[in-house]
Amino acid sequence: MAKVAVIGLGIMGLPMAKNLVTAGHQVTGYNRSPEKAQELAQAGGTAAGSVAEAVKDAEVIITMVPDSPDVQDVVEGADGVFANAPKGALWIDASTIRPDVAVNLAGAAREAGIRPLDAPVSGGEQGAINAALSIMVGGEATDFEAAQEVLNGVGKTIVHVGPSGSGQTVKAANQLIVAGNIQLLAESVVFLEAYGVDTDAALKVLGGGLAGSKVLDQKGQKMLDRNFDPGFRLALHHKDMGIVTAAAREAGVTIPLGAVVAQLVSALVARGDGGLDHSGLFKLAHELSGGDEK
Missing domain, CATH: 1.10.1040.10 (N-(1-d-carboxylethyl)-l-norvaline Dehydrogenase; domain 2)
Structure with a gap:
């Protein structure tokens, strides 16, 4: 089982994180509203006080935030994913953002030694709760294969659709x-x-x-x-x-x-x-x- 960090514990991110705990993964979560991270802790995960703290030992990082600027905010900068995650970690962006932004951030991730996948989801809140999301994944095929076990913990229909940006x-x-x-x-x-x-x-x-x-x-x-x-x-x-x-x-x-x-x-x-x-x-x-x- 993997060490997973989930950044963004809203309507979709929190049930996804809980399902990963249920699947046996070691899950650390961060959210700007700390009570959401505490709710994950009550479900068997760990609450982090910052993005940097959440990702420091992670093998897989999932971001689930509202828009392109929000993703950029959590992955870039001194406190972001790229600067603090271990080299070789998988970064799965489950947010829905602009395809061109996804492509650019994938390039920046690779330069930082992080393996990126854009993996937006469909199925709404109920799909997230039931771990039955449809997940469309862009990125390298080898990285997709490496992420399968974690993706299986939150989704039901999981398909690699092409290179970076294709998922979006x-x-x-x-x-x-x-x-x-x-x-x-x-x-x-x-x-x-x-x-x-x-x-x-x-x-x-x-x-x-x-x-x-x-x-x-x-x-x-x-x-x-x-x-x-x-x-x-x-x-x-x-x-x-x-x-x-x-x-x-x-x-x-x-x-x-x-x-x-x-x-x-x-x-x-x-x-x-x-x-x-x-x-x-x-x-x-x-x-x-x-x-x-x-």
Whole structure:
């Protein structure tokens, strides 16, 4: 079993760290809010007071923080991962960031003697809790193989998708698909409710056909219940849609439906709904059809 450091113990990082403890790894965690690290300690891990302390003896370092600048903050500088982790350690960035930043940081990691993998995850909070995440991994094949045992502790579908940056590119596509599915599910629920259909029954039968999806399974009931407690916040999906629209423009690819959904997500964030679950796209779909929810 490995000595693992987990940097970032939020909605995703904390259950991932706990699952690694359950899998038998020696896990040290650091979070800017120290109570999260204490929660990991209560689950059998170790709390660290800094990034440097967390990674000093680590064989594997996992970072799970919100955005590209946050990753740069924890890996660069005198207190960062690159300056303090042992030579030869594996660095697995499970955050969702810009592919070009992932490529640049991978180069800097190699110069520091660290083996980098960009390994963003999909599956949301429940997938993290259940150790059932889908993980798309970019980096060297040999480093991917070396990370398998740790990745198996947090994920179910784990695929090497290419060189550094490829994991983030695939994740951008994932977020494009998810946002589109959530928006269409929201519009469908508004449509069904307008006709007085038994929506529970409707979603059940839709879920059994070609319209079925994990988005429908995980987000449909939240829409029916008007329960938008965050599993994955709209603010983060807004960031991710910015990543995919910018990357699509750079590649000369048009994503017309994705661009519309990106604007709908942006509108919700701009009006103060960024803390809601991304199923909160339902609120705007409902209001645009005359609903009075605020």
